[in-house]
Amino acid sequence: MxxxxxxxxxxxxxxxxxPAPELLRSASTVLTDPSIAHPALGYGPDEGHEPLRVHIAAWLESFYQPRHPISSQRICITGGASQNLACVLAVFTDPIYTRNVWQVDPTYFLAGRMFDDAGFAGRVRAVPEDDEGIDLDFLERGLREAERKATAEGNDTPKIKPPRAWRKIYKHVIYAVPTFANPSTKTMSLHHREQLMRLAREYDALVVTDDVYDLLQWSSTVGGELASPDRAFVPRLVDVDRYLDGGPVDEWGHAMSNGSFSKLIGPGARTGWAEASEKMAYGISQVGSSRSGGAPSQMTSTFIDQLLQSGFxxxxxxxxxxxxxxxxxxxxxxxxxxxxxxxxxxxxxxxxxxxxxxxxxxxxxxxxxxxxxxxxxxxxxxxxxxxxxxxxxxxxxxxxxxxxxxxxxxxxxxxxxxxxxxxxxxxxxxxxxxx
Known part of the structure; x- marks a missing residue:
């Protein structure tokens, strides 16, 4: 031994x-400037610290270079990817009307508890990976059968969640880590991303993606260099939903990108962001815990904003x-x-x-x-x-x-x-x- x-x-x-030393300097800057410190120590707006939302939008636009600009209204500050997944399930699913959660298999294993907590125990389905990241034929068969069953049972309206202006209840949730997947390391192809979004629209599914590893990319060849290391080599699903076949079919859209600073600054920062349609981003901010307590990571958000706006x-x-x-x-x-x-x-x-x-x-x-x-x-x-x-x-x-x-x-x-x-x-x- x-x-x-x-x-x-x-x-x-x-x-x-x-970057602990840089966080210390950021914290000092924030806490010694009353114009930043006072709001930082308060509850904060539900959508999160506005300067950070602006700077995240510009930062993401620079890296992903989507066909359409990213506005701060598409960004909601979260307590990290895990906290946000729980909030998304709370706002946009109904434990009876929402038929199933579909997870790419193998999966990030700790997501399962959140689906159970949201009322989907026994209704989470495994979707195998294929060489391009997800078996679309398998998924389509499953979605079709779930809709057949829902029709037979008369499950045509949400049963638990009452109507609210800030939410839409989706029939399905599809969860994936499409780039450098945990654990398989696969990256979903652009073709499969586009076909997945077409399925999501057809069956009214919300595609939730953990896009937490995207910026950590390099050549797979020793000594090799990527042509554009500061640019994503494939669009996110939330970007695909914006351009595919003329754009989203409604104001909510069918994709949400879950981002986090955990892998870049540290999990203890407990700060992330969601990007989605403006309607959905606002809806995430209206989850009960944020309405009660404000932004879930208000003070740390102001520290991170210093690191982002400075270029550090x-x-x-x-x-x-x-x-x-x-x-x-x-x-x-x-x-x-x-x-x-x-x-x-x-x-x-x-x-x-x-x-x-x-x-x-x-x-x-x-x-x-x-x-x-x-x-x-x-x-x-x-x-x-x-x-x-x-x-x-x-x-x-x-x-x-x-x-x-x-x-x-x-x-x-x-x-x-x-x-x-x-x-x-x-x-x-x-x-x-x-x-």
Whole structure:
């Protein structure tokens, strides 16, 4: 047993890469200026700190370069992606009228509790990934069958949520992490994004995307460079909804982008944003907790605004986060190629030569089971790993229980660089006697 524990399971940012000194300076600037400090220490407007909304809109427009400008009215400040998902479900779904939640499978596993809390236990459905990110034929069959059932049951109006001017109740929710997905690392193709939005419009589904890894991108080739590292290489679904087939079919739209500063500044900042139609962005701000308490991250929003308007955040992403995480990614993939691939392990290839995010998704050779490997790695090598079955969409009776039992998710963001290669060596020592 090694005395020093290595953790390749935690999907957290490395604390040494987070800008604590700059946050301190921002906090000092805010709290010593009464014109900013007084509103910062108050409840704040429901939609969030207006300067931050303006600066986020400009920042996103610069990176995504959508066909249509992004106004601050399309932005709502949130308490982070998880908090916002709960708010979106509270405002825009009805636990009876909304037929199902559809999750791309494998999925970000902690989202399931929020769907349960919103009343969808037993009605969350797994949608398999394909080579382009989502099996659209499978999803369409499921949506069609759900509508047939709803028609037969006379489920044609919301049953629990009363009408309100700030909300629309959707028939379905589709949840995905379309770029550098957690855990599979896949990026959904533009073709599939456009077809997914057509399905969402046809079946009145709200597509909720966690777009939290998009800015962390680099070349998948060691020493390679992206042609445009400061520009997204594929539009978000919320952007697709704005241009596709003449634009949204109504004032609400059918997509919401969930953003967060957790991976860029730190999860403890508890600050994120939602981008959607102006109507939906306002509706998110009208959730009961915000109406009672104001913006969910009022003071921290003012700190982050200092980092954004000064240009520091862009510089931090470009000069610190991308190079550091790219190096970790290449160290880990090189170690996998050297020590695991000869043992029969396979690795998910990046899309279009662009890598990013936090994770690498590997497949163990049959008949190895990830759960067994994880236990042995912990016991024999003091190595912590995340087995693939953790990332199955839970509670879908139609999905096979063993679909990810041969997979492992490895996180390169949390561990120190020196531990990545050593962690893979330890994993190889576990696997070698079993193959």
């Amino acid at each position: 090694h005395s020093e524990r290595i953790d390749l399971s935690a999907g957290w940012p490395n604390p040494t890469l987070l 955040l862009n510089q931090h992403i470009r000069d610190t986060l991308r190079p550091a995480y790219a190096q970790r990614y290449h160290d880990l993939t090189s170690a996998i190629q050297e020590h695991l691939v000869p043992l029969g392990v396979t690795i998910e290839a990046p899309t279009n030569g662009v890598a990013g995010g936090y994770f690498i998704w590997i497949t163990l050779p049959a008949p190895l089971l990830a759960a067994d490997v994880v236990q042995r790695a912990d016991r024999q090598e003091n190595l912590r790993l995340a087995p693939g079955d953790v990332f199955q969409v839970a509670g879908d009776p139609q999905a096979a229980e063993d679909r990810f039992t041969h997979h492992l998710r490895l996180c390169f963001a949390w561990a120190e660089p020196r531990d990545l290669t050593e962690g893979v060596r330890r994993l190889a020592r576990v696997i070698e006697p079993l193959v």
